[in-house]
Amino acid sequence: MFIQTESTPNPATLKFLPGQAVLDAGTADFPSADAASASPLARRIFAVDGVTAVFFGTDFVTVTKSDEVDWDHIKPALLGAIMEHYQSGAPVMEGGASAGQKAHADHDGPDGDIVVQIKDLLDTRVRPAVAQDGGDITFHGFDRGVVYLHMQGACAGCPSSTLTLKMGIENLLKHYIPEVTEVRPVAV
Known part of the structure; x- marks a missing residue:
């Protein structure tokens, strides 16, 4: 699996493109770890120290980090978390949940x-x-x-x-x- 990354206009946020569908339709916003309860993928990403927000589109994941950490330090862990999720076969959202979807x-x-x-x-x-x-x-x-x-x-x-x-x-x-x-x- 090859995951591409793209910078965004927000220096605290990086866009990850896993090369496969993230959501079938719509978006899902997780402004905190507490909001990620319905998403195994979001929970994995929040497990990386320094992550402050996660957002899903149909084919991308954006991750926002705190100012205290550098992308160079957490990007490898984020790539690993996303890859592990897709290799596990777990759903992005549990039980067809739409929690966080707007x-x-x-x-x-x-x-x-x-x-x-x-x-x-x-x-x-x-x-x-x-x-x-x-x-x-x-x-x-x-x-x-x-x-x-x-x-x-x-x-x-x-x-x-x-x-x-x-x-x-x-x-x-x-x-x-x-x-x-x-x-x-x-x-x-």
């Missing part, structure tokens, strides 16, 4: 048509680009022109995430949907 929030109300447009633009234009960087972005609400989004994986805590939200996503949404006046991040 999708766009539902939105009921008079702005339903606008929300459908926002989600469509996020799914077709934004999420694929964000996934390239080892993260994801989900819709959490729309209220009086303000779109609330949650950044995950490599994008959470990334130094350039504010710029991405304001200059990239906000400008895109405002261009296609005049009712959008601002984009704000939310923490979940």
Whole structure:
């Protein structure tokens, strides 16, 4: 098994590509070891000292480390943990569990048509680009022109995430949907 690694815009996060499916669909975010109870793979990764967060996409795993450790010191252990998991035959998520898996929030109300447009633009234009960087972005609400989004994986805590939200996503949404006046991040 050959696992590729890629850097991300977040220096504390590295993207691992195991060469096989991680999740069948969607994403799963594990912002702490306590959140990883439903995932044998995430638990193995958190067992490596210095890991602070784990995120799964359909074909990648991103790992965020603490500032106290260097990638040179923990990368071999992470590669070993991921390889051991896939060689063990254990599932990525136990019992078809979707714990940690996120999708766009539902939105009921008079702005339903606008929300459908926002989600469509996020799914077709934004999420694929964000996934390239080892993260994801989900819709959490729309209220009086303000779109609330949650950044995950490599994008959470990334130094350039504010710029991405304001200059990239906000400008895109405002261009296609005049009712959008601002984009704000939310923490979940």
